[in-house]
Amino acid sequence: MALAYALMLLGLIGAVLPVLPGSLLIWLGALVWAWADGFARIGWPTLVALGGIVILTWVNDRLLSALATRKAGASWKTIAAALAGGFVGGLALTGVAPVVGTLAGAALGAFIGIVLAELAQQRPWQQALRFGTGYCLGALAAAFLNLILCLLMLAIFIWQAFIAPGAAASPA
Numbered sequence: 001m002a003l004a005y006a007l008m009l010l011g012l013i014g015a016v017l018p019v020l021p022g023s024l025l026i027w028l029g030a031l032v033w034a035w036a037d038g039f040a041r042i043g044w045p046t047l048v049a050l051g052g053i054v055i056l057t058w059v060n061d062r063l064l065s066a067l068a069t070r071k072a073g074a075s076w077k078t079i080a081a082a083l084a085g086g087f088v089g090g091l092a093l094t095g096v097a098p099v100v101g102t103l104a105g106a107a108l109g110a111f112i113g114i115v116l117a118e119l120a121q122q123r124p125w126q127q128a129l130r131f132g133t134g135y136c137l138g139a140l141a142a143a144f145l146n147l148i149l150c151l152l153m154l155a156i157f158i159w160q161a162f163i164a165p166g167a168a169a170s171p172a
Contacts (some may be wrong), residue, residue, distance in 0.1 A: 004033035005113055008154065014149035016143060017102055023146070025056040026050070026053050026153045033161065041161045048154050057149050060142050068138025069114070074131040078117040085113020 007029030014020025025049050034042035066079045089109015095100035109131040116130035 001033060004029045004036065007032060012150060012154065015147045022150050023153060026150055026157070027054050030153070030157050032090070033157075036040065039160075040103065041121050041164075041166070046156065046160050050156060053149050053153050057146050058143050064138050064142035064145065066138070068141070069131055069135040072131050072134030073127075073136070074114065074118070075121070077121070078114050078131060079135075080115035081113035082110040082132075083113075083160070085154040086110035086115075086139075088113075107124075107136055110139065 007025050010020060011022045011025030011029060014022030014025055027047070030042060030050055031047060034047060069079050069082065086106040086109045089112070090102045090106035092109070094106025095101070114132040114135050115128040118131055
């Protein structure tokens with residue numbers, strides 16, 4: 001059970017830290033917990049429902065910031081530069097401050113990637129800054145939605161494992 005709880009805790013951290021797959025870790029924690037409990041309180045229907053939320057978070061991660069940038073008018077090349085810049089920036093600042101540095105580095109790297117890609121395409125500064133801002137706002141919205149979905153996964157797990165009729169009063 002300790003492994004299951006550790007995975008879920010890492011998943012909750014991953015809900016706000018872009019380097020960790022938060023929802024997937026929570027799902028794996030629920031699977032480990034269910035297996036250790038003999039699937040008595042958490043069964044496959046719950047695990048499938050949690051898996052659906054994992055897919056939603058994955059789609060959210062990939063699309064929300066990209067769609068916000070596209071809506072602002074950026075090209076797919078610019079979005080690719082944002083993703084690459086975010087990855088490099090997150091890695092670069094992780095050593096400075098593991099959580100805050102990763103988040104700040106990812107945001108700053110994505111912003112710089114967008115601005116550089118737009119300037120390389122001979123676009124004006126104002127347009128490059130607008131696209132960068134659109135991406136950052138979309139990424140912030142995606143992170144907030146991810147956190148909500150991960151909290152929903154934990155709430156479903158807690159309900160099924162400890163509160164729902166038939167759940168034991170204490171974990172096995």
